[in-house]
Amino acid sequence: MKSTQGEVYKRREVILQRLKSQGNVSVNDLADELKVSVITIRRDLALFEKKRMIERTYGGAQYIEGTVNNEYDIATDIQHIYEDTTREQIAIKAMEMLPSDGTVYFNSGLTTNAILKRIPNSNLNIITNNLLTLFNAPTENSIQFTGGDVSEKHNSFVGNIALHIIHSNRAKICFIGTGGISSRLVTTHSLLESLVNRAMIENTDGPKVVVAQGYKIGREHNFMTTPTSLITHLITDSSADKDILEAIRAQGVTIIIADQSITK
Secondary structure: OOOOHHHHHHHHHHHHHHHHHHOEEEHHHHHHHHOOOHHHHHHHHHHHHHOOOEEEEOOEEEEOOOOOOOHHHHHHHHHHHHHHHHHHHHHHHHHOOOOOEEEEEEOOOHHHHHHHHHOOOOEEEEEEOEOOHHHHOOOOOEEEEOOOEEEOOOOEEEOHHHHHHHHOOOEOEEEEEOOEEOOOEEEEOOHHHHHHHHHHHHOEOOOEEEEOOHHHEOOOOOEEEEEHHHOOEEEEOOOOOHHHHHHHHOOOOEEEEOOOOEEO
């Protein structure tokens, strides 16, 4: 049976606690204790190794002293790994919705940036206010930045120039990262960000896709991007609250769980 994101989170927290307390762990022992396959444990350890928290040894792993100082750090590190993993899963699923050509809007944020990093050389005309894309998006693609006022806090372009560029184009599809989505509203922390997000949605002829990790489902922030009923798709992960997802689905939104199959 496939593990939920919550189960994965808890398992990795146990592994990291064992590493910190014991100094080293055995793959076989962890698999027996946590009742999962050795392949699953190796995958978990590979993530810790990528974060330079452990060194792999024959049949196990050794903790690198000083990388985790206390219980808070363990929870924080696990949360970061969880966020990185689910963000990539959402990006992979979003790639399946990309058209072969035409204009696509991407707003600012880490999740939309994860999608942008994965787009191969294509005939797409990408329009974005995402400043992170300046540093890591493939250079082969046509990427048009909206320009405008720079929001350093959100790594984005905002303001009248950004809005003008968006209103001057029409997109086949848009991908919108968000601070929160409930059955009523898609919301964010920033008024200026919400205006850009709303303009992208209003100037998209096809699917209007919100990408949000599970912990954002059910949250509402101060500034509305759009009523939830006006988006067409939500891509999230299996840690999202199931009752809230059902309420969002009732608004006519197609729910896509990045680590499961599509449900409608």
